[in-house]
Amino acid sequence: MTTQQAPAIQVHGLEKSYKELKVLRGVDFTVARGSIFALLGSNGAGKTTAVKILSTLLKADAGTARVNGFDVATQAAGVRESISLTGQFAAVDEILSGRENLVLVARLRHLRNPGKIADDLLARFSLTDAGARKVSTYSGGMRRRLDIAMSLIGNPPVIFLDEPTTGLDPQARIEVWQAVKELAENGTTVLLTTQYLDEAEHLADRIAILHEGRIIVNGTLTELKQLLPPARVEYVEKQPTLEDVFLTLIGTKA
């Protein structure tokens, strides 16, 4: 199979219900290789359900989905070789150290030199000094960085990030954004879900809005902006946002 040419993710007519509740009512979208695709929606829109189906944790009731050319229902093992999932809550082992977490994942992905992989990732995510410490002593941002580092082990071509910055402070958020951008620059396909509009705006090549189980729009930021009447030119005094003030005061270069 020519997995290289096919889009990284193809979703067609995906449906999923939990008992009476229809969470997904026919979702279609395609994600090009090496791009960042944002699935935007409010709480309960079905974002997590879609990600769980794509990462083989849930079975869809109807429709098909292919990830890296593999069908999620019939070729789950191939999908799991191709992806990495960073769930809504940092899925790290609190009792192990940061380095042990990375070594554990490298072993479970059956890679050679798990120790070296761990050390490289610790350095890349500025966690070298904290590497030997128990994860329970990490800050929220460090935990998220470790979580993403764990997802990169084995260089899976497709990465799912389910609300990667929910609950993070502005600084940590910027660190995560930086990490996501670097991933895409290196050719990894990223599907991220978010409820923050600015996050989608900042990161994504394409944005799809999931609302009540359906994709209601799907396009680039420019295309989405054209859906509304053209911008009028107004002169507004530029006030710093509270985020600007906060980040300046604590001395982070945003």
Next chain:
Amino acid sequence: MSKHFFGDTTVLLGRSLRHITRSPDTIITTAIMPIAMMLMFVYVFGGAINTGSNSSYVNYMLPGILLITVASGIAYTAYRLFMDMKGGIFERFQSMPTARSSVLWAHVLTSLVANLVSLVVVMLVALLMGFRSGAGVLAWLSVGGILILFTLALTWIAVIPGLSAKTMEGASAFSYPLIFLPFLSSAFVPTDTMPTVVRVFAENQPVTSIVNAIRNLFAEQPVGNGIWIALAWCIGILIVSYVFAMNTYRRKIS
């Protein structure tokens, strides 16, 4: 079964054993309650209890105490599994190219190791309190075998709330009735003096046959058919709880 099953199970077993060595309090809390009961029964109630045998009371009640040790130890099995489910690390493992059932088997084997350590601790305290047995190697091996089967049977019971509980308390509350069951058996007093209803229950519930089998093995008495009844209970509970646990597990991962 995946070709990585044994390798992955070993890696994950190493992970959860590390959890135990880093919080040895789980072993201590598991062992402390049975030890406290043993002290109380031997030094407070024991003098007034007539077991109808001429050996010491600690010899009489140790088998029951061993079963209580296992029943309280498996609460931690459910707890550890519950924490993995809640923290999202379970989903991370399930979305990786790792043998899927390894995650569960690693918890089961960890439970076995942790409970055996607790049993040894309790046994050592019993020796200090005057427990003596002239049992030969074969009898000790039989006792070990029964205890391993009993631990596995209760461990698979513990897997069910571990996978399906909503709260941490819910995940471990199931063990209370199991801890209580030996009191309605021949573990601490002979069943003859109990009122008929209680006696019928006591004489026909699994703990009595298991306790009697272990007690006879320690006392170098003939075990008769009793040991087969004990083994049948252990294996029966093991099979039934395994089937239910695997059903719960399959529902969780599909």
